[in-house]
Amino acid sequence: MRIHCPYCGTRGVEEFTYLGDATVRRPDPDAPEAAWVDYVYLRDNPAGPHPEYWYHAAGCHGWLVVVRDTRTHEIFSVRTASGGAEA
Amino acid sequence: MSSDRYSFLSVLREALRGQTGWKPAWRKADPQESYDVVIVGGGGHGLATAYYLARRYGIRRVAVVEKSWLGNGNIGRNTTIVRSNYLLAGNVPFYECSMKLWEGLEQDINYNAMVSQRGVLNLFHNDGQRNAYTRRGNAMRLHGVDAQLLDAAAVRRKLPFLDFDNARFPIQGGLLQQRGGTVRHDAVAWGYARAADRLGVDIIENCEVTGMRITDGRVEGVETTRGFIGAKKVGLACAGNSSRVAALAGLRLPIESHVLQAFVTEGLKPFIDCVVTFGAGHFYISQSDKGGLVFGGDIDGYNSYAQRGNMPVVEDVCEGGMALMPRIGRVRMLRQWGGLMDMSMDGSPIIDRTPVDQLYLNAGWCYGGFKATPASGLCFAHLLARDEPHPVATAYRLDRFARGAVIDEKGMGAQPNLH
Numbered sequence A: 001m002r003i004h005c006p007y008c009g010t011r012g013v014e015e016f017t018y019l020g021d022a023t024v025r026r027p028d029p030d031a032p033e034a035a036w037v038d039y040v041y042l043r044d045n046p047a048g049p050h051p052e053y054w055y056h057a058a059g060c061h062g063w064l065v066v067v068r069d070t071r072t073h074e075i076f077s078v079r080t081a082s083g084g085a086e087a
Numbered sequence B: 001m002s003s004d005r006y007s008f009l010s011v012l013r014e015a016l017r018g019q020t021g022w023k024p025a026w027r028k029a030d031p032q033e034s035y036d037v038v039i040v041g042g043g044g045h046g047l048a049t050a051y052y053l054a055r056r057y058g059i060r061r062v063a064v065v066e067k068s069w070l071g072n073g074n075i076g077r078n079t080t081i082v083r084s085n086y087l088l089a090g091n092v093p094f095y096e097c098s099m100k101l102w103e104g105l106e107q108d109i110n111y112n113a114m115v116s117q118r119g120v121l122n123l124f125h126n127d128g129q130r131n132a133y134t135r136r137g138n139a140m141r142l143h144g145v146d147a148q149l150l151d152a153a154a155v156r157r158k159l160p161f162l163d164f165d166n167a168r169f170p171i172q173g174g175l176l177q178q179r180g181g182t183v184r185h186d187a188v189a190w191g192y193a194r195a196a197d198r199l200g201v202d203i204i205e206n207c208e209v210t211g212m213r214i215t216d217g218r219v220e221g222v223e224t225t226r227g228f229i230g231a232k233k234v235g236l237a238c239a240g241n242s243s244r245v246a247a248l249a250g251l252r253l254p255i256e257s258h259v260l261q262a263f264v265t266e267g268l269k270p271f272i273d274c275v276v277t278f279g280a281g282h283f284y285i286s287q288s289d290k291g292g293l294v295f296g297g298d299i300d301g302y303n304s305y306a307q308r309g310n311m312p313v314v315e316d317v318c319e320g321g322m323a324l325m326p327r328i329g330r331v332r333m334l335r336q337w338g339g340l341m342d343m344s345m346d347g348s349p350i351i352d353r354t355p356v357d358q359l360y361l362n363a364g365w366c367y368g369g370f371k372a373t374p375a376s377g378l379c380f381a382h383l384l385a386r387d388e389p390h391p392v393a394t395a396y397r398l399d400r401f402a403r404g405a406v407i408d409e410k411g412m413g414a415q416p417n418l419h
């Protein structure tokens, strides 16, 4: 698997570190406990396109949001997590 | 005694009859209209559950519904290691229960599963690791589980060819559980399937569950590619696909699916007589009875439903192997494959009711559910039959995450790829 970093170009997956589901959002500090349980522990874990965080540890040190098919490893899009550059 | 019992006499009789009298190990059952219990997933855990339901709890109107053929899931893809060398109180009694069931399994189900208590040796390479393993060994012994701390000389007598004086990772000793070892993985599926079938359980292969019929918060059966099957109770034992199947009932689980790879080399003369794990990298190895070296390492580390992995992990595992036992460097790799792990948020499993009435969940086995197969089946059967957790599985509750009662052996937090 190779990931196309907007800054560094196409690089092997061994250069990146995986964090996980990029759709989860930290709830409001005084949101009910259930919202926090959901945020910390529960995941959709889809078989198909999955937006996920990758960190380019051996490259630009940027956090990326990669949309990848979890059944085939096909990558549909890559952008920086801050929303700037798109590959 | 039924005539199709496997024994020395039956082998002799069939030898004289030209092997014409053997029956298929299990019937190819067609789905009936309804059952008392439908188990989704014909892996080790689903089949063991069905067997213990029929055998120990007297519930025989049971179906196991499997989307593929029996043994295509992780039960036929794992590296066959069994052990009960856990640290935490929620885990040790459960895995020790499993170990005891392994010890009597073949007599119980009348099937040769090649249970081999050849020992599991976890190596350590520095003082910190020695302390951690000492503590683990003590925790095991306090629970009545066997554990032995070996020094470097004792390990050297056992496995003289390891790279003891490696400059970075010298081997200082290891924690040995002699009762651990290996079990022929697919024979476990076949053996439980045969034993359950003989007790009247229907094993329905090539039948995928595609939906759940739920009325007023209560499950009434499953929609499948072979039609609707009614059930008083439904038990999910879908390993790497747990999230997908639970989603059919509107549930979200504290689980991510990840891929784990395994490797087998060409056959060699016997030289590794136990399971060995490298303490300074991701590598473990044993030698199968055919002579092939069976080894593996870490999960690939990202969500995956592809039953295949990526090259960097192959490289990492092989590097670990070379660091530990350089002599395997010239051995050729024959096969390599991947399986889907249901990695839970604390690295421990779930055997519990769900918010849907009469729907039960068995999931979150991560990369270590093979050793759990007998106890998982027993405890899940207990829960399905009695509606209360088995005494050795009381910690495996689904609500433990919300309660903060996680069972995190490695202390990694809610990050599935680190467990």
Ligand SMILES: Cc1cc2nc3c(=O)[nH]c(=O)nc-3n(C[C@H](O)[C@H](O)[C@H](O)COP(=O)(O)OP(=O)(O)OC[C@H]3O[C@@H](n4cnc5c(N)ncnc54)[C@H](O)[C@@H]3O)c2cc1C
Pocket: B040, B041, B042, B043, B044, B045, B046, B065, B066, B067, B068, B071, B072, B073, B074, B075, B076, B077, B078, B079, B080, B081, B082, B207, B208, B209, B210, B237, B238, B239, B240, B241, B245, B260, B261, B262, B296, B337, B338, B339, B340, B341, B365, B366, B367, B368, B369, B370, B371, B372
């Ligand atoms: C490479 C590798 C090495 C491993 N090594 C070890 C080891 O050494 N020791 C150890 O203890 N554990 C090991 N494991 C983990 C162990 O194999 C699993 O935790 C365990 O097998 C999971 O339980 P199971 O046998 O029931 O799973 P499976 O055999 O995967 O059973 C689940 C079944 O559910 C079926 N299913 C899924 N969705 C549906 C549906 N919609 N309808 C019907 N059926 C469905 C699947 O087809 C599958 O057959 C390893 C795993 C892998 C992949």
Ligand SMILES: [Zn+2]
Pocket: A005, A006, A007, A008, A009, A056, A059, A060, A061, A062
């Ligand atoms: Zn980069």
